[in-house]
Amino acid sequence: MTTRRKFLQTAGVGAMAAPLATPAIAQSTITWRMQTYAGAALAEHVAKPAIDMFNKIAGDRMQIELYYADQLVPTGELFRAMQRGTIDAVQSDDDSMASPTEVTVFGGYFPFGCRYSLDVPVLFNDYGLDEIWKEEYAKVGVQHISAGSWDPCHFATKDPIRSLADLEGKRVFTFPTAGRFLSQFGVVPVSLPWEDIEVAVQTGELDGIAWSGITEDYTVGWADVTNYFLTNNISGAWIGHFFANQGRWDELPEDLKTLFKVCCEQSHYYRQHWYWGGEARLRTEGTKLELTTIPDAEWEKVEQAAEVFWDEIAAESETKAKVVQIFKDYNKTMREAGRPYRYGVT
Numbered sequence: 001m002t003t004r005r006k007f008l009q010t011a012g013v014g015a016m017a018a019p020l021a022t023p024a025i026a027q028s029t030i031t032w033r034m035q036t037y038a039g040a041a042l043a044e045h046v047a048k049p050a051i052d053m054f055n056k057i058a059g060d061r062m063q064i065e066l067y068y069a070d071q072l073v074p075t076g077e078l079f080r081a082m083q084r085g086t087i088d089a090v091q092s093d094d095d096s097m098a099s100p101t102e103v104t105v106f107g108g109y110f111p112f113g114c115r116y117s118l119d120v121p122v123l124f125n126d127y128g129l130d131e132i133w134k135e136e137y138a139k140v141g142v143q144h145i146s147a148g149s150w151d152p153c154h155f156a157t158k159d160p161i162r163s164l165a166d167l168e169g170k171r172v173f174t175f176p177t178a179g180r181f182l183s184q185f186g187v188v189p190v191s192l193p194w195e196d197i198e199v200a201v202q203t204g205e206l207d208g209i210a211w212s213g214i215t216e217d218y219t220v221g222w223a224d225v226t227n228y229f230l231t232n233n234i235s236g237a238w239i240g241h242f243f244a245n246q247g248r249w250d251e252l253p254e255d256l257k258t259l260f261k262v263c264c265e266q267s268h269y270y271r272q273h274w275y276w277g278g279e280a281r282l283r284t285e286g287t288k289l290e291l292t293t294i295p296d297a298e299w300e301k302v303e304q305a306a307e308v309f310w311d312e313i314a315a316e317s318e319t320k321a322k323v324v325q326i327f328k329d330y331n332k333t334m335r336e337a338g339r340p341y342r343y344g345v346t
Contacts, residue, residue, distance in 0.1 A: 030062040032088035050267035069194040102319035108175040109235040120149035143249040148268030150238035155230040157208030174210040215278030229289040
């Protein structure tokens with residue numbers, strides 16, 4: 001692993017640091033550098049289409065150079081780099097980029113906060129989370145632009161997981177908050193650069209991954225180094241965002257701000273159907289991963305533990321308590337609404 005990282009930092013630095021190709025631009029063109037949490041294969045779906053669209057429409061007025069995971073700075077330093085202005089914009093969840101806000105714990109996969117991908121835009125647009133996020137990021141000099149949903153959080157592992165006991169001692173790459181929650185079931189969370197994960201599974205440094213759904217497992221190559229996919233998930237949708245340095249955002253004319261927002265929303269829409277269809281198709285037609293399931297009666301212990309976890313988070317601050325209450329109110333409404341919003345869950 002150390003040798004591979006040194007190679008990427010030295011011999012491969014030219015290739016790693018090169019941004020996506022952009023058209024020749026005039027001296028007056030506004031230029032931004034944006035880094036996504038996603039590696040190259042995943043970014044082809046979750047980031048590049050939106051930036052390509054923006055650059056095509058903006059033309060000589062503005063161009064955004066897109067960089068992939070860890071190319072300019074490690075993912076865990078994305079927030080600080082954006083806050084300083086080293087990077088102008090970021091696509092990430094709050095958790096992964098180590099955001100110093102009261103809402104960071106809810107980014108990525110907040111255990112059982114969402115059952116389906118549509119929950120995320122409803123929570124932000126109709127239940128007040130967008131306003132809270134914007135207020136929190138305004139305090140630290142960052143513009144929160146837009147939130148959207150990604151895929152659910154499942155385990156992809158080398159050995160089968162058919163009971164909670166099978167999780168004991170498993171070294172798993174996952175998000176900080178998800179790892180904090182899963183550790184009570186014996187999971188050992190491991191933090192590594194995104195590009196190193198495939199090799200880490202091959203070498204035995206990792207036993208598995210709890211970072212995505214099955215669509216990403218196939219897209220980024222993790223399905224080639226793992227054998228099993230657990231159909232139980234701890235969240236039905238990852239919560240991710242687009243952010244910008246506040247000063248650079250304020251410098252933009254209103255029409256370019258609007259254009260960027262529209263492109264972000266198009267990105268969210270694309271992921272809605274790409275992930276939703278991909279999860280079902282690869283479960284039924286995929287040939288690389290065998291599906292396993294922990295029985296509902298046993299998995300209910302995990303869901304009950306999430307309720308305790310929510311209350312622990314709520315006790316940490318007034319803002320966190322407010323967000324947790326929104327999650328509780330929303331999920332109560334969904335349960336009471338019944339099918340197709342919620343069923344088969346407590």
